[in-house]
Amino acid sequence: MTAAVLVLENGQVFTGAAFGATGQTLGEAVFCTAMTGYQETLTDPSYHRQIVVATAPQIGNTGWNDEDGESREGATDGTSTGGHIWVAGYAVRNPARRVSNWRANRSLDDELERQGIVGIAGIDTRAVTRVLRDHGSMRAGIFSGDALAQGANGPDTDALLDRVRSQPSMAGADLAGEVSADDGYVVEPVGEHRHTVLAVDLGIKTNTPRMFAQRGIRVHVVPAGTDLAAIDDIAPDGVFLSNGPGDPATADRPVAFAQGVLERQIPLFGICFGNQILGRALGLGTYKMRFGHRGINIPVIDHTTGLVSITAQNHGFALEGEAGAEFDTPYGRARVSHTCANDGTVEGVELLDGGAFSVQYHPEAAAGPHDAAYLFDRFLAQLDARAAQKGRG
Numbered sequence: 001m002t003a004a005v006l007v008l009e010n011g012q013v014f015t016g017a018a019f020g021a022t023g024q025t026l027g028e029a030v031f032c033t034a035m036t037g038y039q040e041t042l043t044d045p046s047y048h049r050q051i052v053v054a055t056a057p058q059i060g061n062t063g064w065n066d067e068d069g070e071s072r073e074g075a076t077d078g079t080s081t082g083g084h085i086w087v088a089g090y091a092v093r094n095p096a097r098r099v100s101n102w103r104a105n106r107s108l109d110d111e112l113e114r115q116g117i118v119g120i121a122g123i124d125t126r127a128v129t130r131v132l133r134d135h136g137s138m139r140a141g142i143f144s145g146d147a148l149a150q151g152a153n154g155p156d157t158d159a160l161l162d163r164v165r166s167q168p169s170m171a172g173a174d175l176a177g178e179v180s181a182d183d184g185y186v187v188e189p190v191g192e193h194r195h196t197v198l199a200v201d202l203g204i205k206t207n208t209p210r211m212f213a214q215r216g217i218r219v220h221v222v223p224a225g226t227d228l229a230a231i232d233d234i235a236p237d238g239v240f241l242s243n244g245p246g247d248p249a250t251a252d253r254p255v256a257f258a259q260g261v262l263e264r265q266i267p268l269f270g271i272c273f274g275n276q277i278l279g280r281a282l283g284l285g286t287y288k289m290r291f292g293h294r295g296i297n298i299p300v301i302d303h304t305t306g307l308v309s310i311t312a313q314n315h316g317f318a319l320e321g322e323a324g325a326e327f328d329t330p331y332g333r334a335r336v337s338h339t340c341a342n343d344g345t346v347e348g349v350e351l352l353d354g355g356a357f358s359v360q361y362h363p364e365a366a367a368g369p370h371d372a373a374y375l376f377d378r379f380l381a382q383l384d385a386r387a388a389q390k391g392r393g
């Protein structure tokens with residue numbers, strides 16, 4: 001067993017065993033309460049630069065398969081499928097000793113190692129979570145092997161703490177460009193082609209274009225820095241703003257893009273980072289949450305219907321606003337359409353005329369509950385309505 005430590009910015013140190021690759025990794029420590037779906041979590045580009053701490057005590061039971069990755073690239077050696085792992089590090093309590101799933105073709109430990117992802121096992125992740133819950137998500141590092149500098153009396157934690165504190169904070173981090181595809185690509189519709197959507201890849205998850213494609217939508221995925229000229233080139237029927245890592249306060253360029261889309265009255269839909277961008281485009285501010293929402297059973301109230309959906313979430317920032325609050329924007333009247341039933345956080349915004357809407361959670365549900373899948377149908381209905389208005393469809 002190779003020793004490993006998780007060092008938190010506040011000086012707390014948790015000692016366990018190396019898991020996955022050995023070495024050093026730095027990132028923001030965040031906790032995730034999902035009990036399943038670790039492959040989707042680890043490959044979600046929104047987790048870029050974050051060390052994920054799993055509250056579920058046993059992780060790895062279903063191994064690693066070729067299908068469930070949420071990012072397009074494989075491992076850097078080009079041989080892997082199942083998605084590029086974006087998390088900076090992974091902290092678990094009790095890794096499954098044996099993989100048990102018919103789709104698995106390797107273990108989680110092996111895949112972490114193959115992709116060079118430094119992890120730690122054998123620590124009390126619920127104790128870590130209580131620290132993060134009380135003091136907020138914070139900068140952290142995992143160190144093992146040569147990176148675990150040995151002083152006279154064991155690891156030199158002061159030196160490790162210096163490294164942890166030398167990294168930039170997640171507040172103010174502009175990361176979408178680091179995870180976005182370099183070149184655009186097209187995902188073809190399943191069955192008859194009904195509409196074309198331009199999707200801005202700020203860290204898009206694989207399942208999202210798939211959900212559009214299943215509804216007869218051709219998706220032109222374009223890189224994060226794309227400007228409005230793409231609208232003239234592709235002439236999409238609708239625009240989608242994806243999820244993505246980093247601080248939405250830095251996303252001035254996507255916000256200006258969204259405002260251009262709103263001016264052109266093209267139907268607009270956004271998820272997570274995309275919700276923060278639409279909210280900013282409509283004039284709302286954003287803030288960093290204490291510890292965020294990461295899990296797959298977070299209740300959200302829809303203020304149009306009063307219905308509650310159980311949702312998958314992964315965000316550390318949020319829009320400012322109150323449940324149901326209406327406000328004027330240059331694009332028409334808007335409102336806070338959804339809030340979190342646990343703590344009142346804004347979970348969705350919309351233009352009252354239905355032309356643009358977005359949610360902070362993940363209707364693509366990978367992994368997670370399917371309660372919110374109807375939002376893709378709502379966007380499709382918006383595209384149908386706009387096509388009918390234009391005299392076709």
Ligand SMILES: NC(=O)CC[C@H](N)C(=O)O
Nearest residue numbers: 046243244272273316317
């Ligand atoms: N999943 C996401 O799109 C996350 C959005 C943003 N980076 C946040 O942490 O709030």
